[in-house]
Amino acid sequence: xxxxxxxRKWLLYAGVAAVVAYCLAPFYWMLVSSLxxxxxxxxxxxxxxxxSFENYLAVLDPSQSFTRALLNSVVVAGITTVLALILAxxxxxxxxxxxxxxxxxxxxxxxxxxxxxxxxxxxxxxxxFVDMGWxxxxxxxxxxxxxxxxxxxxxNLTAFFRQMPRELEHAAMVDGCTRxxxxxxxxxxxxxxxxxxxxxxxxxxxxxxxLIALSMTNKAExxxxxVAISKFSGATQFETPFxxxxxxxxxxxxxxxxVVLLFQRRIVAGLTAGAAK
Amino acid sequence: xxxxxxxxxxxxxxxxxGLSRPRRRRPRATAGSGRLAALLISPTLLVLTVVVLYPxxxxxxxxxxxxxxxDPKTGFVRDTDPFVGAENYTAIFGDAGARFWNAFWNxxxxxxxxxxxxxxxxxxxxxxxxxxxxxxxxxxxSILVPWAIPTAVSGLLWRWIFNSDGIANALTGxxxxxxxxxxxxxxxVIIADVWKTAPFIGLLVLAGLQVINKEVYEAARMDGAGxxxxxxxxxxxxxxxxxLVAVLFRTLDALRMFDLPYILIGAQKxxxxxxxxxxxxxxxxxxxxxxxxxxxxxxxxxxxxxxxFVRLLGANVVGDDExxxxxxxxxxxxxxxxxx
Numbered sequence: 001x002x003x004x005x006x007x008r009k010w011l012l013y014a015g016v017a018a019v020v021a022y023c024l025a026p027f028y029w030m031l032v033s034s035l036x037x038x039x040x041x042x043x044x045x046x047x048x049x050x051x052s053f054e055n056y057l058a059v060l061d062p063s064q065s066f067t068r069a070l071l072n073s074v075v076v077a078g079i080t081t082v083l084a085l086i087l088a089x090x091x092x093x094x095x096x097x098x099x100x101x102x103x104x105x106x107x108x109x110x111x112x113x114x115x116x117x118x119x120x121x122x123x124x125x126x127x128x129f130v131d132m133g134w135x136x137x138x139x140x141x142x143x144x145x146x147x148x149x150x151x152x153x154x155x156n157l158t159a160f161f162r163q164m165p166r167e168l169e170h171a172a173m174v175d176g177c178t179r180x181x182x183x184x185x186x187x188x189x190x191x192x193x194x195x196x197x198x199x200x201x202x203x204x205x206x207x208x209x210x211l212i213a214l215s216m217t218n219k220a221e222x223x224x225x226x227v228a229i230s231k232f233s234g235a236t237q238f239e240t241p242f243x244x245x246x247x248x249x250x251x252x253x254x255x256x257x258x259v260v261l262l263f264q265r266r267i268v269a270g271l272t273a274g275a276a277k
Numbered sequence: 278x279x280x281x282x283x284x285x286x287x288x289x290x291x292x293x294x295g296l297s298r299p300r301r302r303r304p305r306a307t308a309g310s311g312r313l314a315a316l317l318i319s320p321t322l323l324v325l326t327v328v329v330l331y332p333x334x335x336x337x338x339x340x341x342x343x344x345x346x347x348d349p350k351t352g353f354v355r356d357t358d359p360f361v362g363a364e365n366y367t368a369i370f371g372d373a374g375a376r377f378w379n380a381f382w383n384x385x386x387x388x389x390x391x392x393x394x395x396x397x398x399x400x401x402x403x404x405x406x407x408x409x410x411x412x413x414x415x416x417x418x419s420i421l422v423p424w425a426i427p428t429a430v431s432g433l434l435w436r437w438i439f440n441s442d443g444i445a446n447a448l449t450g451x452x453x454x455x456x457x458x459x460x461x462x463x464x465x466v467i468i469a470d471v472w473k474t475a476p477f478i479g480l481l482v483l484a485g486l487q488v489i490n491k492e493v494y495e496a497a498r499m500d501g502a503g504x505x506x507x508x509x510x511x512x513x514x515x516x517x518x519x520x521l522v523a524v525l526f527r528t529l530d531a532l533r534m535f536d537l538p539y540i541l542i543g544a545q546k547x548x549x550x551x552x553x554x555x556x557x558x559x560x561x562x563x564x565x566x567x568x569x570x571x572x573x574x575x576x577x578x579x580x581x582x583x584x585x586f587v588r589l590l591g592a593n594v595v596g597d598d599e600x601x602x603x604x605x606x607x608x609x610x611x612x613x614x615x616x617x
Contacts, residue, residue, distance in 0.1 A: 016405060019405055019406065022476075023419040023422050023476055024422060026434055027423075027434075029434070030434045046337070052405060062451050064577050088321065090430040091320070092314070095315040100315070106322070110325065110523060113325050115529040115530075116578065117533035117572070119533065119535065120333060120604060121336070122557065123556055123560045123569050123572045125328075127339065143327075143328055147325070151325070208427035208428060211535045214555060215560065215561065225429065226427050230432070245433050246437060257426075260424075260425045268417060272484035
């Protein structure tokens with residue numbers, strides 16, 4: 001098969017355009033729909049005929065308690081990320097740097113838990129939390145979220161620690177540092193980019209969690225943002241507020257998209273090094 | 278101070294010596310102590326024991342109990358669930374099992390079709406991205422967008438797209454009620470899931486492509502291999518380790534699918550109810566016994582699929598270079614990283 005270089009180039013451009021369109025078109029549609037007026041929400045023109053922020057105002061209206069849901073999401077995902085990152089840093093260091101028996105088995109077990117169906121732990125935990133009176137609390141969402149964020153963080157950080165040259169630590173220890181000091185003064189600062197990336201990936205995983213947050217809450221003021229938007233209802237039950245839903249979707253997604261765009265290179269490295277969700 | 282001695286490690290080394298395979302040890306100045314390792318690892322293991330292992334055992338126990346009466350005051354179940362033995366499991370094979378089997382086949386069907394489509398589209402995306410030098414940053418940025426969008430939001434977004442007056446019907450010029458019961462509901466879930474996750478497979482496969490030595494292709498070209506032959510005989514075998522890990526992750530993730538059908542189509546819809554949705558629905562209606570039984574079955578299902586991937590196909594998820602020679606031919610010898 002011989003294609004002229006010019007044709008090849010154009011085919012490649014077409015392919016790139018197809019990939020970009022595939023990824024962005026639905027997102028673009030959400031953005032455009034969120035900017036339409038309620039009266040022309042079913043308008044299918046590629047640009048809004050008149051840009052309006054009424055959907056955003058409706059979403060941020062106190063009656064929807066959506067701002068509260070956003071705050072809940074920040075608290076739950078934030079605390080989950082911090083806890084997972086602290087525990088994972090120690091474990092990942094041991095996995096990457098220390099030799100001990102059953103290391104492979106332990107690492108396999110930790111990673112295996114991240115593939116666990118969340119519903120399998122959600123069912124018994126729901127029963128337990130009902131008994132403990134934890135329903136509608138932050139800890140009822142944070143604790144189960146550790147089941148998937150912690151393995152994710154361990155795995156990502158292990159991959160990052162493995163990539164760091166051992167010689168730096170050796171040099172520090174030859175110069176009189178203990179292993180602990182070498183870890184604190186040499187490894188942690190050098191691993192900061194990796195830890196930052198892991199934090200982003202873990203945060204996104206926690207932020208996007210739905211099943212636990214849905215099951216552990218039944219009060220609107222304790223719902224996280226993904227649960228809250230799934231329950232948006234219009235003035236009457238026959239009217240689905242698509243405009244507000246799209247506006248809420250944009251509000252929940254935009255912070256993630258901005259972070260992802262800013263740190264795309266690192267996130268791609270982290271995702272592929274840890275090969276994680 | 279470097280501790281080079283190996284004290285009897287607590288916790289980590291309690292298994293009988295027969296269990297730990299003798300491993301080739303590389304002499305290293307940092308050969309660490311088991312005690313330190315145990316100290317560093319035990320918090321993680323403790324947390325995972327509390328949030329994963331213990332609930333799993335409780336789920337096993339709960340699945341042997343029936344449903345007690347509902348407390349009228351709180352609306353929650355009383356502690357006095359009657360012991361019913363394996364009844365929750367045997368019920369699956371009775372008249373009441375129809376909903377379970379429907380959920381089981383839905384889960385299997387959705388997993389198989391989504392992962393197959395995602396793999397094909399993902400590999401195609403990776404091949405395009407691998408060739409593209411101009412606009413690579415743009416492609417990489419856009420490919421991360423579907424990944425970063427919460428599944429709940431993507432469910433809403435696609436429900437809007439598949440609305441009866443939505444853009445999907447407008448573009449195709451048809452009037453399909455996508456989100457009502459029927460095969461089109463499955464199709465809607467498949468399309469939405471493939472959109473969100475195919476780029477992720479593309480990303481992992483791209484990482485695998487970037488470590489393939491270009492000289493291999495030159496040699497193949499000299500031998501007269503066409504592009505198709507090169508793809509089948511070089512690209513695919515060499516990218517297999519990365520692809521296997523990506524497909525394994527997607528498969529296990531698809532088996533526990535919940536958010537997307539729940540939001541896109543709705544709860545308790547026969548066409549798209551998955552095992553996760555069934556278990557959650559039972560638990561939400563305080564039928565913890567059957568819910569736990571379904572959760573245990575889903576867990577076993579996921580476990581068996583994961584085992585099959587690792588044993589039969591040799592997927593290496595740990596990604597280290599210390600595996601024994603038995604662990605399969607397709608081990609990546611080094612970690613891959615996108616060098617973009």
